[in-house]
Amino acid sequence: MINSYPQVMTIAGSDCDGSAGMQADMNTFFARKTYGISVMTACVAGNSYGIHAAQPLTTDFIDAEFKGIADDFKVLATKTGMLTDSPTIDVVAKNYRQYDFGPLILDPVIITKHGAMLLEQSAYETLKEQLIPLAHVITPNFFELQKLADMTINDEADMLTAAKKLQAMGAKNVMAKGAHHETDGLTEVKDLLLLESGETVWLSAPYHDTEHINGTGDALSACITAEIAKGQPVKTAVMTAKTLVNKAIENELAVGHKYGPINIWELA
Numbered sequence: 001m002i003n004s005y006p007q008v009m010t011i012a013g014s015d016c017d018g019s020a021g022m023q024a025d026m027n028t029f030f031a032r033k034t035y036g037i038s039v040m041t042a043c044v045a046g047n048s049y050g051i052h053a054a055q056p057l058t059t060d061f062i063d064a065e066f067k068g069i070a071d072d073f074k075v076l077a078t079k080t081g082m083l084t085d086s087p088t089i090d091v092v093a094k095n096y097r098q099y100d101f102g103p104l105i106l107d108p109v110i111i112t113k114h115g116a117m118l119l120e121q122s123a124y125e126t127l128k129e130q131l132i133p134l135a136h137v138i139t140p141n142f143f144e145l146q147k148l149a150d151m152t153i154n155d156e157a158d159m160l161t162a163a164k165k166l167q168a169m170g171a172k173n174v175m176a177k178g179a180h181h182e183t184d185g186l187t188e189v190k191d192l193l194l195l196e197s198g199e200t201v202w203l204s205a206p207y208h209d210t211e212h213i214n215g216t217g218d219a220l221s222a223c224i225t226a227e228i229a230k231g232q233p234v235k236t237a238v239m240t241a242k243t244l245v246n247k248a249i250e251n252e253l254a255v256g257h258k259y260g261p262i263n264i265w266e267l268a
């Protein structure tokens with residue numbers, strides 16, 4: 001018997017410490033029983049203490065990666081990660097329009113939770129114009145939501161307003177991640193899902209006080225991508241991802257000496 005798994009794709013940067021970026025996406029795809037395909041956009045050098053250098057790949061090379069994949073595979077859903085700059089976003093959007101790579105889960109990576117900037121500021125508008133209109137689901141973290149919606153968020157009403165702004169830009173469904181980093185006395189983390197239908201779902205989960213939370217956003221969006229490729233509706237895919245990522249944060253993993261990865265085995 002020949003086995004077959006849904007093929008899913010990540011368009012992302014490599015993070016050499018394995019905790020985030022393409023490596024977190026591919027680990028998550030594997031854990032969710034999907035076959036991961038990867039278009040690499042950049043390489044990042046670092047470790048559990050932080051990112052020390054970043055090197056984008058050329059747009060010609062990225063183009064060639066897309067062509068190779070399109071000629072050979074049937075991708076059922078795609079996610080994005082680190083896209084570095086406007087030329088990278090342009091080549092990604094061009095290829096995504098040219099080929100059928102399934103629904104796009106846009107993780108609009110701008111900043112890591114330890115402050116490393118992974119998207120040039122001059123590219124924010126390109127992201128809004130080129131990729132947000134293609135997004136089936138967009139998954140901004142709290143900082144990214146404020147930057148893309150161009151507003152300050154003080155409460156849940158503001159979060160909903162910002163999510164609606166992203167929908168007005170063309171994203172069908174918005175999974176907006178709430179504040180948690182450097183927030184004192186937190187007992188729960190609350191994200192917002194604004195569905196295409198207009199339905200809103202607040203996703204609450206226990207807050208875990210740990211340094212091992214690198215790659216949470218990547219794992220979350222990769223998990224959503226895998227579940228959508230398997231045929232789950234957006235709401236189910238997002239709820240599954242939220243539950244599994246929370247479990248992967250709770251059951252800590254000992255890797256690295258500072259800010260470690262989540263426990264990817266809990267995603268299975």
Ligand SMILES: Nc1ncnc2c1ncn2[C@@H]1O[C@H](COP(=O)(O)OP(=O)(O)O)[C@@H](O)[C@H]1O
Nearest residue numbers: 141177180189206207208213216217218220249
């Ligand atoms: N310390 C934590 N405890 C529980 N959940 C967390 C914690 N940190 C992040 N999360 C959850 O992980 C998911 C990814 O969020 P976040 O870390 O904000 O994304 P990003 O990695 O893009 O910055 C969200 O569902 C968020 O609520």
Ligand SMILES: Cc1ncc(COP(=O)(O)OP(=O)(O)O)c(N)n1
Nearest residue numbers: 013020021112113214215216217218
């Ligand atoms: C190459 C690369 N490195 C780091 C990240 C950030 O991952 P993300 O899950 O969005 O954020 P943290 O939870 O690690 O802060 C990335 N997307 N790509």
